[in-house]
Amino acid sequence: LAKTTQPISMDSYEGQEVNITCSHNNIATNDYITWYQQFPSQGPRFIIQGYKTKVTNEVASLFIPADRKSSTLSLPRVSLSDTAVYYCLVGSKAAGNKLTFGGGTRVLVKP
Amino acid sequence: NAGVTQTPKFQVLKTGQSMTLQCAQDMNHNSMYWYRQDPGMGLRLIYYSASEGTTDKGEVPNGYNVSRLNKREFSLRLESAAPSQTSVYFCASSEDRAEKLFFGSGTQLSVL
Numbered sequence: 121l122a123k124t125t126q127p128i129s130m131d132s133y134e135g136q137e138v139n140i141t142c143s144h145n146n147i148a149t150n151d152y153i154t155w156y157q158q159f160p161s162q163g164p165r166f167i168i169q170g171y172k173t174k175v176t177n178e179v180a181s182l183f184i185p186a187d188r189k190s191s192t193l194s195l196p197r198v199s200l201s202d203t204a205v206y207y208c209l210v211g212s213k214a215a216g217n218k219l220t221f222g223g224g225t226r227v228l229v230k231p
Numbered sequence: 232n233a234g235v236t237q238t239p240k241f242q243v244l245k246t247g248q249s250m251t252l253q254c255a256q257d258m259n260h261n262s263m264y265w266y267r268q269d270p271g272m273g274l275r276l277i278y279y280s281a282s283e284g285t286t287d288k289g290e291v292p293n294g295y296n297v298s299r300l301n302k303r304e305f306s307l308r309l310e311s312a313a314p315s316q317t318s319v320y321f322c323a324s325s326e327d328r329a330e331k332l333f334f335g336s337g338t339q340l341s342v343l
Binding site for chain 1: 235264266272273274275276279287289290321323327329331332333334335336337
């Protein structure tokens with residue numbers, strides 16, 4: 121199982137770009153990388169998913185280097201409402217694969 | 232379109248009592264999951280069901296049982312509740328494993 125490592129917390133200010141890096145050194149060939157956002161008292165919410173290179177949607181960008189041993193979630197121009205915990209998951213459709221969450225990164229956006 | 236619905240939202244049990252947490256999804260998803268989240272911690276996988284009729288253990292299955300009643304419903308049962316099971320329980324579903332997970336709003340369980 122690919123284990124993930126993320127920073128415990130990060131502080132930022134409104135309008136800045138936030139980059140969160142996740143390490144997954146033993147990622148398997150068929151594994152995808154997925155990021156979730158969780159607000160207090162709510163279930164996690166899907167942000168973005170990728171396999172390699174770069175993926176962008178209306179909320180974030182995901183950068184994955186060629187060796188896929190890490191990935192970086194980029195949140196452009198954050199606002200106070202982006203204060204949340206962000207989780208990186210690695211997993212595949214393989215039989216027996218278990219989608220496990222790590223400890224997540226607590227992002228605090230300050231005025 | 233309700234998504235993933237969990238009941239109850241709150242529950243208080245005494246040690247040794249049993250109860251079942253209910254989860255239903257209306258998105259025709261194949262896979263369903265139960266996670267627990269302790270205060271200030273990440274989510275830990277209890278059990279999952281890759282498809283109707285199959286269930287598998289996650290990271291922390293001890294003290295729990297599950298039933299994939301049909302494609303829509305996936306229940307979690309505590310046979311003899313313990314204080315260590317005090318947590319917030321989240322149910323999730325996805326079209327397939329490793330696809331986007333959709334989460335319910337959670338059940339806050341306290342075992343006294």
